[in-house]
Amino acid sequence: MPRFLIVVALTLPVSGRGHCTLDGKASHHDLGTEAVQAMSKSAAQPSWQESLFLSIPSNSSARASLEYITSKPHVAGTVGDLHMAEYVRDSFRREGITAELDPQKVLLTYPIRSALQLVDSTGRVVSAAKLAEDVLQEDNTSDTWWRNHTFNAFSPSGDVTAPVVYANFGLPEDFAALKAAGVDVRGTIALMRYGKCFRGLKAMNAQKAGALAAAIYSDPEQDGYAQGSVYPYGPWRPESSVQRGSIQFISLCAGDPTRAYAPHGKSVEELCGYSREELIPQIPVLPISYGDAAIFLDSLGGKEAPASFKGALNITYRTGPTQMQYKVRMQVDNHFQSSPVWNVVGKIPGTLPADLDQPVLLGNHRDAWVYGAADPNSGTAQLLEVAKGLGELLRRGWRPLRSIYLCSWSGEEYGLLGSTAWGEVNGDGPGALLKRALAYLNVDVGVSGAHFRAAGTPSLAQLLSGVLGQVHHPASQKPLSEHWSGRLYSLGSGSDYTVFIDRLGIPSLDMSFTPGEAHYGVYHSVYDSFNWMATEGDPNFTYHVAMSQVWGLTALRLAGSDDRGNLPLPLNLSIQAQAISSYIAEAKQTLNHTTPERVLRFEPLEQATAAFLQAADKSSEEADRLRKLGPPAFDEIVAFNNKIGLLERSFLMESGLPGRKWFRHCLQAPGLYTGYAAKTLPGITEAISAKDWQLAQAFPEAAESLVAGELAQIYQLVKAKSDRMSQKEAELHRSECVVAEAVVAAKVHLREELDELLRSSQRELRKEASVQRRRLEELFQKAQEEFRKAVEWRREARTLKGTVNNEIETREKLQKKVQELLRREKALKQQHELERKRWAEEKEQLQKQALxxxxxxxxxxxxxxxxxxxxxxxxxxxxxxxxxxxxxxxxxxxxxxxxxxxxxxxxxxxxxxxxxxxxxxxxxxxxxxxxxxxxxxxxxxxxxxxxxxxxxxxxxxxxxxxxxxxxxxxxxxxxxxxxxxxxxxxxxLLPGVHLALGPQMWEWHPQPGTLRLLGDCIPRTQTFRSTLAQQRDVVVISGGGFGSAVRRVTKSASLLMKTGGSWENLPPMVKKREFHAAAFLNGKLYVCGGLNDDLEQEKAGEEAVHGSVECFDPRTKTWRQLPRMPVRRHHHECTSHRGCIFVSGGISPDRPGGEGPLATVECYDPSKQRWSQMPAMSTERKGHTAASVNGKLFACGGGSAPACLIEHLDDSLRFWVPGPRNGTEAVQTCLASTGYQGQLYILTHEVAPTILPDQIFLQRFNLMTGEWKVMPLEVFIQ
Structure with missing residues (x-):
């Protein structure tokens, strides 16, 4: 998810009560960097455990982990997602960390098909968006099925034809500007660009404005060529790149919009205050590239757009609508389904009792929009490095004081589904795991640049500063604290920390290395790949190591160590109090900017904040005192930590924010109209923006009661403990003085005794050393003489050994040559004798032949x-x-x-x-x-x-x-x-092409264009749904079945030779099949896939759709099973081409998003006996035909819309080339195709339930000219 958190920034003060001025952007104090350096220098030096941990993460290990995780797509809920969840779980277990999968059932959506076309008044398509990302030769993973499926999660399906209006970033003020300019958005398609707010809110704003549909594109001004060179020549977004993403309204309520997992039996209405329909858009939404967007922006009429609406495309930006002669048709077909997503939770138990434990959580989401090398799996690789470091500490005997949880979330890209489900299930109720959680540390996009950036709860700022002082920046090798500005941004939403801070009140931190203010260029596209990371993002993977060190060291200092005992928590409440003061100042500034004449009473909240600041200063002094006392003050430290650790929860409102009951934190929340970016004191600032003055006045009073009540208790606790401890300190001081005097006297006496003993020992050692030195010199001289003799003997032995070896080798070579010559002489004699006999026999036989x-x-x-x-x-x-x-x-x-x-x-x-x-x-x-x-x-x-x-x-x-x-x-x-x-x-006289239509067989000759009925000559057991294969004059029909309620399928196969004219029963196949495919190659018959018998499926080990392959050898009259196809399918096509078997299209239950037609192609090489993945066709096909003509493989018909559209596989076998249309695609379907005289012939039939002879047509495609021609066809019915 995007990380645009730039709204509120807290700058750490040097001392005292400095504060921030907040103007809606990232504000900071001028002395922030100096404050960071001062805090990092005053921070504790690393212990042996911390030093050991910092030495464990390595760039080679992080690189290997990321390369494996990004080796296959792993969109949430898919097989790839489950595979990567198991990989992370097993990685945790290898380090001695207990880890389990945590499945959560949620609502997901997957794309089926989509289209975006510019049409004229007659409905003719003038231009169309590709809606696919280009295959890049430099990126070997860019040729994936997912590049053709660009979609927004939770977009409903729809088919809309309307004019287009350009709505800039889709903000409420953008739609207001259109209305003021006289542009009516109602009944149009809103075209918006990414940026400024969460994409789901763009859809919500367009829906509120009356738009029928919406399209969102990435303008090059934000992350394209306006920022620099585009990928693969630079890090920025290329022309065909599309940003996928969820459009759920997460600023209203995060997580599954159905709450299918029903936490504690509560429905989504009870938790969020909204129904499912109110949390997702009701209009279709489609993401497109800026290459596609230029087509529709260039077609706009109307006034020229204002400067704030203009991007970096080389066009004139206009507000629209589309010129009168044009409209735009948008088609979106998405599939909604409830599916599991798999969280992975690893645990390192702490040594504190369960009732005193304060768990520390580390989290990163694992699911990605395709590969996700940066978002999120740079963080996943870093999580595995942290696990390796903790595992090494465990092997050395270390145990944490507080439990540590390592969490790998899924479903984040769809709307924080996995983490929200886990947080809601474990956050409420008696004895809930998260009731006493100390902190949540989040890393999402771990590395996408070189600038360190952090957002989080202000009380964690000093801890983070001290950690950064111990980790070096990869570029300068100076402490990271010297490169950090000290700005700790407020948390809004957009990543997995949302449920922990906004719902449960757990202090949270989110960290990353970014390219700066702009987002990285391949975000949420197929190009967010390992190749991008290895060439542009972090080629040496040194930033991966640095983030792993920061993340793990922060966790270690929060968790504590068993051998050091329980110490006060490293939370700074003074910085928290200063942040609240800055929030109040921002609210006042918002009021003055919105309605200067209005006056709101902030005095109660300001007084409570002042009390908070006073108590926070006292708590800091108390923490310093308890830290000096150490483990003997265990009970007091436990009481202090319990109070301080649960402080953030005191800012939660039980009833939630106004209009957003799921969000309960009164100090910060995602903006209602920003989604990602935070709003501080959201109940006040958003009421001011909405001019709801009654609510705006009530919220400060409610916040004051939350702040003042809890902090008064802290103040009393600290004061009472301070009075008691002052007496104990006086007694302790007197005891220390007595002990100190005794220690000094003992040290003086011991020092005198040691000095005398040392002097006597030195004298004896000098005498003994002189004697030993002389003895060693004599031995050394003797050893040198012996060594010289040994060297001479060794040299002579080597010379003699070399001479002997050379003579032996020469003798062996001569013997081999003699033996070879003898064998050749014998063979020549035998050959000569055979030739002589053969000549004599041929001469005699030739005389008898009648040539x-x-x-x-x-x-x-x-x-x-x-x-x-x-x-x-x-x-x-x-x-x-x-x-x-x-x-x-x-x-x-x-x-x-x-x-x-x-x-x-x-x-x-x-x-x-x-x-x-x-x-x-x-x-x-x-x-x-x-x-x-x-x-x-x-x-x-x-x-x-x-x-x-x-x-x-x-x-x-x-x-x-x-x-x-x-x-x-x-x-x-x-x-x-x-x-x-x-x-x-x-x-x-040449063999024709045989067709099986029901119980009848036809013979088709492309030249001179005849189709002859051969009669009801198909064997009765294979009348329906069977498959026919032909090689010259040999025809084999296999499989088939009958019945509709309960399908019965056969294994039988029959062979017909035209010269014989009758069927010959072959041995039955191994599996029962119907709607399968078959083809001849090198005289053997290959049978692939198909549907199984309904009754056969009930047997153990049987499947409804076959992925198995069988081969029939006519010489041995036997069937044998071959390696399975990678994807099960039926209604597909099987063709021999270039000495291999090619299987294309069909219907498969393994298809992402549910059972449906495929565009994938697989190839079986008999010489290697293995399957390989080939480039996918440009359109999904089922029930189509294929033919190999002049070295090219053609696919004909079977598509969803273009029933007879053809395409062929390029000679390089890297991509498919669509052929020209013949004008009959919409009304005709393809029955058969073949090559003849270097041209492609297709037999077509009008789309109808029954095939009639007078509706069959013959068309020819000239491979040289690319032209179609309808050929004459005579139909003979006997």
Whole structure:
């Protein structure tokens, strides 16, 4: 969430009662930096535990943690979120910290689809927003499914067509300015830019103004090129970047708008005073990039916008509305669902008894808008570093005095869901965990720049200053306190501290390293990635280490250490009292600025604050006295800490703030119309802004009663204890004097005895040392002589060893060479003998063959049919003969270079060889090699090798042995030329595309455009919902089912060869399937996904939607299971392409946001036997078709709106390229697609419940020109 907390700043005074002047911006005292340095120098030096802790966090460890956490998207409530929750839990446990998952059921929303279009008066789309973030080559995680889904959480669905009005930042004063300028917002779409206030309040203000919808964009003035170079060349927001985010009205009530977890049985109305509908917008809202926003801003008419409305885009900013000839259509489709989010809570128990324990909490949210390298997972990596440091202390025997809780929240990005749920459940009721909590320390965006920034409760300011004095700034290596201005900003909302400070009254602190006043440039976009952090945010991860040290050291000083005993809490109430004085001054200034003539009585509140300041000064003196006494004053320290630790809760109003009962802190709360930024004394200042003078006067009196009553008790407590302790101090002083005199006398006597003993010992040691020195010198000389001899012996041994090793190596090499020569000689003799025998056999066999049988075929160019019966493999099965029939026509034109001659050549050679008419020769071997390159082409017309190139190839002819083989090769070439002409003139001889429509099978020939009904020839067990796959003249139909109330699905599969004309039952598949997909690759059938049988799902281990894959091998007649697809799906498409199986689209229950259509594509490589993720299609598709044409993979039809829109996968396999439309997308759907003569042919049908022959059309897409053409189609029904 954003961290725009710049409203109130507390500057730490040097001494006395200095205060801040507050003007709605970050004010500060001129001596703030000096005050910080003075406090840091006077602060306690680090103990051994603190020194050890500061040495533990490392940049390499933080980098590794962040790289893993950002390796996958982890939006709240998704599988990635759960996976990262388990990772954090396990990391805590490895450090010896007890940790558990804390699931909370909340309301979440996910995007389905959206559109934003500029249309003319006829409804024609003139221009449209991309609503997608670009894939950057420099950022390898930017190509994710989420880049196409830019949305605002809790936006309702809607379809609005209206003019656009530009409303600047969407503040109430911006809408007032539009109204004053005569611009009517009612019935329009409000276009606003991010900044100044929380995005949810922009939607609320637009809704109140009467807008029908709203769009919010990031202007480059705030975080784009106006700030510097854009990512990936700098840290700022690029043109296509979109800021996602929640639009819940968190300034009314934070947390789940339904309170599905029902804390203590209370409904959302009881807790917040509002219903669910009042806490979220009722108009659709959509975030867009400034690249998309420029389209609609440029279409605006009306007056030129005032200077305060202008951003940094190179356009003329106008207020609107849109020019008369244009309107804008916004479509938003979001899915609402109740889902769990997973908090992780780790605990280090303290040594104090439970009734005296004052827990210290550290928190960071884990869920992100996609990757979240800065927001929030820089903080997550730092939390893990803190855990490592505490774990090391635990291993060294350290135990904290007070319990420490490490919390990893989820659901924060949706509206502080996880932390609010945990805080409400554990904050109320007897014995609640948070009843005695001492402090909450929050880190959200831990690192996004180099400037340290903190916001929090003023009583924690001195503690923070002392901690900063012990941690060095990564750039200068000077203490961080020298780089901090001393401004401690007031807490508003926008992060997980909200429930702790605003609802429960627990002192809180929020810390970060920021780039300055501007927000970091990739906030809430897909580019908030590890690559951004590693190149722009914190390349060396040194700021991650510094924040981990500050965070952990603050926690250690609040928790205390068991070995040091219980000491007064490090809270400074004097600074708290000074802050209240500054809040009153700000309220007076607001009154004078709003209505100078009005007078409000602040005297009661000022008097109570003065009493508070007096008691706070006394409490500081009491803390110093108790700190000197130490552990012996345990009972008094416990009483003092109980009072001081619970002080912040005295500022809570049981009934809550006016109109916002969930917010109970009377000193600070998020502004009603700012959301993030804080309002001090909110009941007074917001009543003044609303000119509710009765409420404005009543609130100071209520606040006075809260402040004065509690502080009077503190004052009396401190005074009574001070009187008692003065007597004890006098007695203690007298005892100390007596003890001191005795100690001095004992020290003098002991010193004299020690001096005499030391002198006598020194004399004896000198004598003994001289004797030992002489003895050692003699031994040293002998050792040197022995060492020189040993060195000479070692040198001689090394020389001798090297000579021996060289001789051994030379001998081994010679032996190996001799053995190799003998093996080669033997092999050559054997080969020579085999060649001699083979030549003799071929010569004898050639004489017996009737080679001239083929000459009549060459001579006769009329229609000829050649049929050669060839038996199956092994040649011994008469029941399964295969035949090849070829029809030849005379007088046809020459072939084009795209015709596949090698396929025909291979078929002839194989038939002649297997029938015994061609001898086994090297020609047959070479043609067998050719098979592997030509069989990749599923259709002869699509092959790459031409007749002319084959004729020029000398490689085949040079492989021929003898005159007979060479003569045969030339004969076969000439024969193939004639046969190729015949196939070219009569394409019906080539296998057609088979379609299964219900119980009927059709055969489709793209050229010359025929669709022939083959009859009800599908096996009865596979009549409905089955899948058909084809490779040339082999057709296999698999799976299918029947029934609607209870679906029954089959495992059966059947094979049809056109030459045989009848179905052959194949072995059943392993799984029952329907609505699955199948494709041939390298002669094998691959079957993927589909739906299971309704009754089969009830069995253990079975699933409703298959992710399994099976492969059928025709040679072994067996099915085998392959690795599962990464995503389960049905109604998808399966296609062979580039030697792999590509699965695209379909419907999946694993889809984020619930079951629905997919745009994802997966690829299975049989050689590696694994699946890999491919780029997603530009649109979600189900029930579509796909075809591989000229090396490109095409997806056709099946989309939600463009039913026949095509797109193809780029040659680099990195992205999909949409094709031009054919004008019939809205009224026709795609039945089949195939490639023919280098062009894409699509068979379409008008959208209707029943497929009728007269409504089927044939369209051709020319890959070279990119043009569509409707082709003639003849339908034959037998």
């Amino acid at each position: 001239p049988l083929w000459l009549p075929l060459l001579a006769d160019l009329g229609p000829v049919a050649v049929a050669v019966a060839v038996r199956g493999e092994g040649g011994s099965s008469p029941e399964s003969p295969r035949a090849m029939a070829v029809s030849v026509r005379h007088g046809v034109p020459e072939l084009s270079d795209s015709f596949d001659l090698q396929m025909t050549l291979l078929a002839l050679c194989k038939c002649l060889h297997e029938s015994g008419q061609v001898p086994a020769s090297r020609l047959a071997i070479e043609l067998h090699k050719v098979r592997f390159s030509t069989m990749k082409q599923l259709h002869p017309i699509n092959a790459e090798c031409s007749f002319q190139r084959a004729m020029r190839s000398e490689r085949i002819l040079t492989q021929c042995v003898g005159y007979a083989d060479r003569f045969l090769a030339i004969e076969l070439f000439n024969t193939c030329k004639v046969l190729a002409k015949g196939l070219r003139s009569n394409p019906q």
